Amino acid sequence: MLWLCIRFTQLPLEARLASIGHTNDIPIAVVQDNIIIGCNRAAREKGVQTQQSIGTGYALSSGLKVLERNQHDEQKVLENIAQALSCFTPALVILPSHCVLLELQKSLKLFNGLSEIENKIRLSLTNLKLTYQIAIAHTLKAAEVLSIDPDECSLQTWNHSLATFDTLQLAKKIRAIKISDLVIEKSHRERIISSGIKNLEQLLKASSSSLRRRFGLETMQYIKKLNNDLDDIPDYYIPEENFNASISFIDVIHSIENLESPISYLIELLVNFFRLHQRSSSDLLWTLTDIYQKTTSFSVHFSDHQYNHSIYLENTLLYLSNIKLSAPIESINLFVDNLIAIEINEKPLFHQDGEFKSSLNFVNKIQAKLGTETCLWLERKSQNIPELTYTAISQKPQSSLSSKNSHIRPAWLFKKPQKIIKEGSSLWWNGSMTIVSSPESISGYWWKKHVCRKYYIAKHQNHSYYWIFHDIQKDEWFIHGIYT
Amino acid sequence: MSLSQVLRHPALWKASEHTKVRAAVSTGYQRLDHHLHDGGWPKGALTEILLPHHGVGELRLLTPLLKTYSQKSGFILFINPPLIPYVDALNSQGIVCHQLLLLHTSSTQDAVWAAQQALTSGSCSVVMIWSDDPLAVLSLRKLSLAATQGSNWAFLLRPQSYVSSPSMASLRLTLTPLKNGCSQIHILKQPGGWSDQRFSLKLLTEQQYWTSAPGSQWPVPECNKRQTVTASYKQYEAPLSESDHLPQTELSTH
Structure with a gap:
């Protein structure tokens, strides 16, 4: 095994600086729990250092800009790097110590040796402006620990002509690892140091049983994994799958109609990609770039996850029909992420599907032309206030809650109850109404805006039956539904 | 074209032949089935229901059909319904709501286009279109042809003021509420059968328990x-x- 570890030593600071896009001129410090964990050169020049308190930082530099650490941004940076480096190997690991590790043994031949891969990695990291140190070792844990060395001495343990480690040199480096650098529990580390052991060489002299008895099972297993005496199965990083394809036109395109052919080609590539990876997605993101580099994006939504070239093309063209080009188009891009595995429905060969299909293609077409919000399903919610019992959603609900109400409800419901005019004992809404039922109390929602209503059935002068209520709190009458 | 060829055309009605060849599904109301030549709602055809106002029992009239087809594969599409269907009421009538789709369009043209797509998709069993605006004969023709192509049920619900407007719908009827709580149905036009039939139906059966009489007068x-x-x-x-x-x-x- 050949593990290459890239340790990003200034990641908390550099990730924050990248997110705010700041220059190096102002002294900046990144803090966590009021302790400085990273600072830029301007701050260092003023004497600010890591592990100092914010107070000390301000005392040293009154103009110090303090930023709270953002671990989410840091993780995102590491994931982006891992995604970019996944072209060298599929075996990638991200560690909490801001390390990205690559298992490169099987990639050596493809990339003509370690030095070539190293150069390519350094080249791809150049634009990111991140501070890093590289180390190599025969195990993941050894590479992680050796990457602490700023001189990157571990790289010298590789014999480029034989494409193997110089075992003697590597063993020497590993034996020299300081106990303080081991990634084990702090209490265990302190116990080892307090027992007079300073480096791994001294620790390895002890037997396994002795290590386990004195410093715990976890420490013993860590040492064994570091020294390749025990198999280490890490949590590999799985790169996010997506499809991204573009076409740039030598001769610009002036009309929407002429885009049909390139769109069809990109969809063909996408369908092949889906077929090959057995994936699908519910959204296709199209981006048109005009000659002034102005981009127009639109997302084509599908209610089901069945990929089909003609359906994709038809719906994309429907979306496109709503777009007006302001300038000739120079390039077109199709991006698809959030890929999901295709469900394989095993049906009998002569299965009868029934009179009508369950396909949602017509919904996709309608949503493509008229908009996603126009075509909706009603989903029952566990509420008893009538207007809160449903929600309109653009995706088909998996299952619907059934109501346990025994009262007769109107088939039509007003989106917003309409006010009824009450004069004396008579009720008026587009004509007079007479109450024909006993009241039914509906109340609830007390935690937000208390609702207390008495519902009645009323017969209108036009012979229709309406569902009306008396709002007890407002002392007002409203019409809420129609029996039909 | 010879006369024998003309006589073979499926759209030609022959008074001498009373056989019901058109597919139909029972309306769920025996009296209505009796008056309809096909014995129910004609399949693959556009049915137009003209209403004096919304809420005269139009949904209850179609509930048996909606209940049957909401429990099967295929969707039910409501295009531009005047109000929101109350899920609890539909559930209590046996209509499965997750097969029901609502579509709101900004123009009649879009509504007709969407109805065409739904009817010809083979995925919709029932499509109901509410429209207060006048519809061109061409639009009605499109809907009628789409229903025939999809072999499903298309219902167009319009104000009664369009009663004298020409329509391509195969079946046309008006629905009017009566003072006694019943609804009067007037068949204006139907394929292969007699038109101008009037009869009443009790659609909202629960209303027999609803009265404004004071408790002291109750029997x-x-x-x-x-x-x-x-x-x-x-x-x-x-x-x-x-x-x-x-x-x-x-x-x-x-």
Whole structure:
């Protein structure tokens, strides 16, 4: 095994600086729990250092800009790097110590040796402006620990002509690892140091049983994994799958109609990609770039996850029909992420599907032309206030809650109850109404805006039956539904 | 084209042939089925229902059909419904709501286009279109052809003011509420059958329990147990001596 570890030593600071896009001129410090964990050169020049308190930082530099650490941004940076480096190997690991590790043994031949891969990695990291140190070792844990060395001495343990480690040199480096650098529990580390052991060489002299008895099972297993005496199965990083394809036109395109052919080609590539990876997605993101580099994006939504070239093309063209080009188009891009595995429905060969299909293609077409919000399903919610019992959603609900109400409800419901005019004992809404039922109390929602209503059935002068209520709190009458 | 060829055309109605060749599904109302030549809602055809206003029993008229087809594969599409269908009410009528789709369009043209897509997709069993705006004959023709192509049920619900407008719908009827709580159906046009038939249907059966009469005027059955028990309780509430104490069993049997 050949593990290459890239340790990003200034990641908390550099990730924050990248997110705010700041220059190096102002002294900046990144803090966590009021302790400085990273600072830029301007701050260092003023004497600010890591592990100092914010107070000390301000005392040293009154103009110090303090930023709270953002671990989410840091993780995102590491994931982006891992995604970019996944072209060298599929075996990638991200560690909490801001390390990205690559298992490169099987990639050596493809990339003509370690030095070539190293150069390519350094080249791809150049634009990111991140501070890093590289180390190599025969195990993941050894590479992680050796990457602490700023001189990157571990790289010298590789014999480029034989494409193997110089075992003697590597063993020497590993034996020299300081106990303080081991990634084990702090209490265990302190116990080892307090027992007079300073480096791994001294620790390895002890037997396994002795290590386990004195410093715990976890420490013993860590040492064994570091020294390749025990198999280490890490949590590999799985790169996010997506499809991204573009076409740039030598001769610009002036009309929407002429885009049909390139769109069809990109969809063909996408369908092949889906077929090959057995994936699908519910959204296709199209981006048109005009000659002034102005981009127009639109997302084509599908209610089901069945990929089909003609359906994709038809719906994309429907979306496109709503777009007006302001300038000739120079390039077109199709991006698809959030890929999901295709469900394989095993049906009998002569299965009868029934009179009508369950396909949602017509919904996709309608949503493509008229908009996603126009075509909706009603989903029952566990509420008893009538207007809160449903929600309109653009995706088909998996299952619907059934109501346990025994009262007769109107088939039509007003989106917003309409006010009824009450004069004396008579009720008026587009004509007079007479109450024909006993009241039914509906109340609830007390935690937000208390609702207390008495519902009645009323017969209108036009012979229709309406569902009306008396709002007890407002002392007002409203019409809420129609029996039909 | 020879006469024999013309006579073979499926759209030609022949008075001499009374056989019901057109597919239809029962409306769920025996009386209505009896008056309809096909014995139910014609399949693969556009049916136009003209209403004086919304809420005259139009949904209840179609509930048996909606209930049957909401429980099967295929969707039910409501295009531009005037109000929101109340999920609880539909559930209580046996209509499965996750097969029901609502579509709101900004123009009649879009509504007709969407209805065409739904009807010809083979995925919709019932498509109901509400429209207060006048529809061109061409639009009605499109809907009618789409329903024929998809072999499903298309219903167009329009104001009664369009009763005299020409329509391509195969079946046309008006629905009017009556004072007695029934709804009057007037068949204006139907394929292969007699038009201008009028009859009433009781669509909202629950209304027999709804009355504005005060409680004192309600009819009370002669042998009303509740009344007898109330009388017994009145006796029981009276000051009692030990001797005229009613036995517990007697009280409970009243």
